[in-house]
Amino acid sequence: MHGEVKYPEGFSHFDYVNPDAPKGGxxxxxxxxxxxxxxxxxxxxxxxxxxxxxxxxxxxxxxxxxxxxxxxxxxxxxxxxxxxxxxxxxxxxxxxxxxxxxxxxxxxxxxxxxxxxxxxxxxxxxxxxxxxxxxxxxxxxxxxxxxxxxxxxxxxxxxxxxxxxxxxxxxxxxxxxxxxxxxxxxxxxxxxxxxxxxxxxxxxxxxxxxxxxxxxxxxxxDTVTYEYYTDDTVALESFRAGNYDFRVESQAKNWATAYTGDAFDTGKITTEAIEHSRPAGMQAFVFNTRREVFKDPAVRKALAYGFDFQWANQNLFFGQYTRTKSYFENSELASSGLPAGRELEILEPYRDQLPEAVFTTEYAPPSTGDGRTMRDNLRDALTQLRAAGYAIEDGTMIKKATGEPLAFEVMLFQKTFERVILPFKNNLEKLGIDVAVRLVDSNQYAERWRTRDFDMTVGVFPQSDSPGNEQRGYWHSSSAKQDATRNLAGVSDPVVDELVEYLIGAPNRDELVQRTRALDRVLLHGHYVIPNWFLASxxxxxxxxxxxxxxxxxxxxxxxxxxxxx
Missing domain, CATH: 3.40.190.10 (Periplasmic binding protein-like II)
Structure with a gap:
């Protein structure tokens, strides 16, 4: 993309393969x-x-x-x-x-x-x-x-x-x-x-x-076979029994507790955490901003205070994860601190169209670390919701202008995410916010995902070391109203549109990094998601x-x- 390729003309194989690997099995x-x-x-x-x-x-x-x-x-x-x-x-x-x-x-x-x-x-x-x-x-x-x-x-x-x-x-x-x-x-x-x-x-x-x-x-x-399971717990037990051969573990609890027994002690099964340096992208609870309840970024920002990552990491994930703070996490493309130098030059023409916080406040998802508690976070959320025109009446958070309660549904298809979402639900209910959690099967999930028939869901925005045209599908307004695009959040912002096109046109690596950081920063301060976590292995x-x-x-x-x- 930028500069010279590593492998010469006529190279025999990539460095990371075994060219003499036997075929079969x-x-x-x-x-x-x-x-x-x-x-x-x-x-x-x-x-x-x-x-x-x-x-x-x-x-x-x-x-x-x-x-x-x-x-x-x-x-x-x-x-x-x-x-x-x-x-x-x-x-x-x-x-x-x-x-x-x-x-x-x-x-x-x-x-x-x-x-x-x-x-x-x-x-x-x-x-x-x-x-x-x-x-x-x-x-x-x-x-x-x-x-x-x-x-x-x-x-x-x-x-x-x-x-x-x-x-x-x-x-x-x-x-x-x-x-x-x-x-x-x-x-x-x-x-x-x-x-x-x-x-x-x-x-x-x-x-x-x-x-x-x-x-x-x-x-x-010689043969590659996929077996389908409707439950991951059953799938894990099937792996331990030798019914399939290779597994990528996505659950911290399983990794900490389930990979034990004779097959592991005798070396019949190997477990490894292999470090990588690929961008982690963004996994998050995604707001569908096409829904009226999530149109106001101030509301989206306030709701993020209900997710206690530190508690989840300690009590559910065995301390294995790191909080995600960027759409380009685990790479040099991630924004940090306040915009400066070339990144600030890129953002400056849009100052009047962007939240002031883009230039004055380093983005950080709400935390219960450094002495803060969930009570502190909910107090801040309540303050922000009041400023956005909400109030608690008879134990229910309502929008004062319409009397409508603040309520939404979280759509899931992975049962394992329930234990993460339910504490989030319980925290917000303390503010009178009605959060429903709906677990659907994978086929219904796929259809509702395609047609944007959800309020909030878990979304993943994978990234590469060289972001480009795929960013249109994630963030550009042209993809916001189309079914089946990756613009889950419904991002439709002229500044984001211009930054996406500007990123795609980066003439060299240094400029690509700065343009990506600028886009990242604007997206973060748009509060389209509640960031989850990542693992660099x-x-x-x-x-x-x-x-x-x-x-x-x-x-x-x-x-x-x-x-x-x-």
Whole structure:
């Protein structure tokens, strides 16, 4: 993205893989969800089976995991782009082919782009909106022209586009194929499956890209299987019993108490907390600002005082987590202190449109540390709510202008989050605020998530070391009113819009950092979320016949680099 790539032309493999890893065996993993009903991950409707996009579809380019944002040829053998990056040309490899033996052509690339940006998930339209024209210049040569020369990451992110076979979809309706096995070009194809309960991927033995530097030492298992569970407690016990092989643990309590017994004492199961340096992004309780109750940022700010992270970390999480204070947590992209230098220069033109606190107050989520108590926090919340036009009458917090009670619902699908939300609910009820907690199944959750049918929910905004076009989908007003975008909070602010576009147009790494910090700071002071917590390591457990490379890249452990050794 900025500067030189790490790996030279013709490199044999990435540094963090074992190029001599043996092929064979099976990797079994678990998914906690109410099943799936589709093998199409590219549309908003339906629930796609785990792993489809990862294993079935190749892209023009492949990223490395030990650089901020560098890409190398996969389907594309070479790339041509001018200094101003006003267009890009991809020259495809002679041997690139789909699973049915058909060659991957420039027409397939154009077809994939047009299909995904017209009939695919809305994120594709937002992500690639600066592409003005696609031209097939030959059987293996395709050109993308851009409407702006400011967006310098376009030549890289077009390379992330999954390439679909035009001949396969010519006779089918995209998005209505359900559980028909699609044709892809990646290292695996769909094998056996039991609708909604399990799905297996079989390694393609003559996979066309298996000896390329971006694939050598990767995708070593003959079979990758996902088993579906509706309850994580059951899934954990199933892992301990040997019914699947690899688990990423997301619950601190489990990590502290559940990984014990003979299999662990004898070394049959290995547990590791592998440190990583990838951005943690933001996990949070997200306010749906499309709802009247959350339109006022002063109200959102006040409600955040009801969440006691310190209590939760000590009593529920065994002290394992750190409070999140940035949308770009665990990276140099995170804002801190007060704006200064170049970041202040970026924000200064918007001073009259931004809260004064952006320039005068360091953002920090409410805390019960340093001698403060929840009583102190609730007192501050009450003061802020009164200033926002609320009052307590007969034990109920009401908006004085309308008499409407302050009430909202928190939508969850993970039962484990109830123990975190219920203390938050109880704290706010002391102020006369009515908080309902609704646990729904994963299918209902997905539908309500897509249609924005919630007041508050738990949301995750993952980030990379090189933020860019995806920020439109998170924060830009153009995504606020669309279903199925990642703009869960409904952020619609002209200053945020301009900062997003400014970030996308960053000409170098230093400027990208400063522009990202400016956006981060404005979002934080918009109080769109109540930040949760993060962990700078991956907690993993696996049966010991699984082996991994000694070298772990900054992005953390990737099981697709592992192998079986019995």
């Amino acid at each position: 099976e990797l079994r993993m678990a998914v906690v969800a109410n099943g799936y009903d589709s093998f199409n991950p590219f549309v908003a409707r339906g629930i796609s089976a785990a792993g489809v996009e990862t294993y079935l579809y190749d892209t023009l380019l492949a990223s490395s995991d030990d650089e901020p944002f560098s890409v190398y040829g996969l389907i594309a053998e070479s790339i041509e782009t001018p200094e101003d990056r006003s267009y890009v040309i991809y020259n495809l490899r002679d041997g690139a082919r789909f699973h049915d033996g058909e060659a991957i052509t420039a027409e397939d690339v154009k077809f994939s782009f047009e299909l995904l940006t017209t009939e695919g998930h809305p994120r594709y339209r937002s992500y690639y909106q600066d592409i003005s024209k696609v031209t097939v210049e030959g059987p293996q040569r395709v050109r993308f022209d851009f409407s702006s020369t400011v967006n310098r990451e376009l030549p890289l992110i077009i390379g992330q586009l999954p390439i679909l076979p035009s001949h396969y979809w010519a006779e089918r309706t995209f998005g209505e194929n359900g559980l028909d096995k699609p044709v892809g070009s990646g290292p695996y194809q769909i094998g056996r499956f039991e609708a909604g309960r399990s799905v297996s991927y079989q390694r393609v033995e003559d996979y066309w890209a298996q000896d390329l530097g971006v694939r050598k030492g990767r995708f070593n298992f 991956d907690r993993i457990a696996y049966w010991s016949f699984l082996k991994r490379p000694e070298s772990v890249p900054k992005n953390g452990a990737d099981v697709n680099n592992w192998w079986v050794e019995r």
